[in-house]
Amino acid sequence: MPASPSPLWRSLLLYREIPRHFTLTALLFLLGNIAFAAQQWLVGRTVHALEVGAADGARAALDGVLHWSAWLLGAALLRGVLQYGAGLSSLISGQQLLTLLRERILVQVQRLDLGYHWRHGVGELVTRTTRDADKLRDALINFWRQVFELTLVVTATLAVLAWYHPGLAIVPLLLIGIAVTLFLRQTDHLVTLDRAVGAAYDEVNQELSEGVNGVRVIKSFVLEGQRADRFEAQIAVFMRQATAALAYACARVPVPQAVVALGQVWILVFGLHLVETGRLHRGELVAALLMANVLIFRAEGVGRVMQIFADARSSAARIWELLDAEPAIHGGTATLPDRPLGLALDGVGVRAPGGSTAILDGCALCIAPGEVVALVGATGAGKSTLVSLLPRLLDADTGHLRLGDDTTGWTDLRDLRLDALRRAVQVVPQEAFLFSDTLAANLKLAAPHADDAELQRALHIACADEVVERLHDGLRTRVGDRGITLSGGQRQRLALARALLARPRLLALDDATSALDALTEQRVLGRLRALRREPGGGTTVLMVASKLSTVLQADRVLLLIDGRIAAEGRHDDLTAHRAYRELLGLD
Template sequence: MFKNYPLLRSLSLYRYMPYRLALTALLFLGANISIALQQFSVGQAIDHLKHAESASIFAHSFTDPQNPWFWFTVIAVIASARAIIQYLGGLSSLIIGQNLLTILREKIFKQVQDLDIKWHWKHGLGEVLTRTTRDADKLKEALINFWRQVFESTLVVLVSVGLLCYYHPLLGLVPLLFIALGLSILFHLTNKMVVLDHHVGLAYEKISDSLAENIHGIRVIKAFGLENDKSNQFRYFIQNFIQRSVDAISFGARYLPIPQIIIALLYVWVMGFGAYLISIQQLQIGQFVAALLMANMLVFRIESVGQVLHIFADARASAARIWQMLDVKPDIQDGDIEPDFRADLGLELKVEGLSIQTETGKFLLKNIQTHFKPGQIVTIVGKTGAGKTTLLNTLNRFFDPSQGRIFIGSEQQGWHDTKNLKLKSLREYVQIIPQENFFFSGTLAENLRVAKPDATPEEMTQALYLASAVELLERLEHGLDTVIGDKGVTLSGGQKQRISLARAILKDSPILALDDSTSALDAATEKNVLQRLKSMSDLKTSGPQTPKTIIINSNKQTTIALSDWIIVLDHGEIVAQGTHTDLMQNSHFYRQIMGFEQPSLSPSSAVYEEI
């Protein structure tokens, strides 16, 4: 219903706290009724005391309206009660605002976690951070000001106009027309301010993206001497943000006074028409004073709404960006089957007719047919861009195929289409170590326990041994309790890869896929790691261990030498598969990749070589 009105849609978040919402509304209602009673009491006091005799003014009883102390007490009690109610209402609205901000950020964080890898590749880190911080804060300010300005100001208008109409209908209805006219102009201006703030938000996202990119790529920047270029680029983004902000502020400064002037005319009307009513004896002096006080309060309150509309304009643009992200449906939908496979019997993967097409119709993978069996090391080889990483990423549903299916299971335990499994279960069975090695800020033990939260020091040490990283453990000053730095900045590339391998080993998934995860290792270390992984995967020597299927994306001969089965990819298609011996005998393309034959040169490349 409110999908096209993101700010109104955000108000639906109040449904998570209905009782506090009702309490806050009652408190503000009571506070504004108290204001009207206070102003009404001032008028009554003036009218009662106007006719009192100065000599005997204090001779009346304390409860007599002719006694000034009576009105002093009434006004003091009302003012005190209003102050308490106003404080409680303001406090409650602030609590609601913070609770809403928490709910909003939790929704954003959960959505970011649920969205698939493809979405994250299309959207930068700065965009996510901007919507979680700047946009969420702006929306929170609007939701808090909804209570302080919109809701409370609406009550002020209703109560004030009601009191003015009590004195005379035209005394209240004409100011209501001025308010309506002024607010309609304000709302019209707000539409333009939303567009301007949208540009401000986009400029801010550029700053966030640039900052995140330059921090993550600091080594490349220093290596290529790009400090000045990146500083100039960042300065341009800052200047663009400043210019957009100035444009938005200037627009508000030019046009916001117009509706404020119109609204201020209601004060002139109350004063002029009130004076006329006094002249024809339809209004008392005290009532006239009370009417002026109410009109004065109306003007200041509605003028403040004009300033707050700028906040709402910012919030409308921010809310649109937030809901735009929250409304995205992940391409990867969770299944509903949670299979109870016995990992000790081994698990297999069957890939049948798998194809992946881009939006432009290009095939990244085409008609892949293969079978990954337990107890094997399977290596996927191919030229750069052949589709090796894409194939691995389909095994645990980082990507879903456009055509074809992937089955997990065995002849003994039955087969399940991976699309029908719960993602958490599938990724417990199929563990992929990506090309990039990410570590959380914290200790080595904390990063290893990501895979197994209850892992003992002995289990972690054993996993490090299997990954040939136990000597790294001996070098670290505090062992497993050593802080390895944000994203592992204190570690070398090879150290990161071995710790990532240890983390995957610790999880003990029956199917382990390594996406070029030994590229930074020296030959001796790589050989040790692969031999230990092979011993884990060998059904004859694994003993009580889970028989594992090891799938490796690599063109390194040291890796291939330990492989039981090799899949050769070219342009997203399997052009050959078999053992190393068979492929050397029967596949010309495989021999080229391995460097045992020179590729045939096209005429253009031959000319280039001669030159």
């Protein structure tokens, strides 16, 4: 199997996505460097005209200089226009590729399962989307400025030098080869250093993200100073890593530049010898020295671009690690009938990340279509994990989960299309998440084409219509980040209305009424129970419950202990179970 190209080359291959801009930019740089070579040649012709014309008189010398100077001015103006166009085109191309890359990252982040997000954290994903993508963009732009153009400049310069005399080109070519070898040997260590910088930057982003998202906890426990110290410590680690990388680059990069500079000494010494022997005129020697200056100047640029490309190699590797990651959860091809769904678990087991602790162990249960069931258990018993299995946000390690009924049969969740499953099964978590947008936009995430009647129905069932009525702009009200402008109970009701707008056939409430007062909760759950009277049998409801008021609204109660269902039945039947009484505070 052929080896895949390096991450940086894979990034450069993205130019295939914009072939017209790529071709235009390459053509402009090519023409610009042809004009540059012509400039150097014209300088030599101008000096030579002055030298030859001096023998024929001042007038002849002036005419020759003016003639070639006019051509030189024209070449300079043409090169300026071409360079401007090439630079602008390369910047546009770089921004297009950065947009394309970030779109792919965003799509991939949405594709990946929750397990991946838990392992890598917000800080790392933000770093790859921002810092790493920016570094890669710099490399993609500098590909034109430093790599492509440098190749053209070196080729044109060595060609003109070889035209003057092969000996003028051979030594600079060898020195350039030595310098590039030294640069490449340094690059691997620069990449290692930059990966360490990137890892430190991940920690800075993670610390910053937690500081912003946990600001209420920080203020409540007067932790501002402690968090500031932690953040300062992370910044100090980042600064040490960044300083080490910069120190290495500053110490090592000038060496190859000095090697290239030796080429100018060779051209001067050997060129004077050729002039003395009549094999090179003075104008050509001047042009050759100018070209040597250009090579030295470009060699200084190579040091900078090698630093950029070393950073980009590390960033490209981190980005393609993300883009190449395969989601652990894949859908099947089956679909679901448009009616209430029953749920069956058979020997379901789930282990914590790392496989050390069993969260669910041989869990089995059955819920009939249209039934309202409460799930109770101690903190850490696995209730939220069980609920996350239903839309396949997580997958069970062992056992089977099925949807359906005894009449039409049961379908394993792994055989279902993910989009069909997640439209049919809605989970409302305890911590309701709202985007920084209008209420209407947040609600319509589940049903973009919902009309006003459907909105009002969902709001009414969730008792969220009264929330909207109190807001000055109603559904056009913009909520802050994560719905911060609303109370916890208001967010929970709106999140429930959003889920109901999708008309789910199985609705799972993960303690999603915990912030509601007893009266409002009773009204919400009563309206959910009334859904079964709708045509088609309504919605099956599984409620993770921690309050007696919630449990009393259920047809049946499941008691989860040590990762499995230890008892089930009506509330009155389970009051004889000691663990059940302790959980609900009935003793």
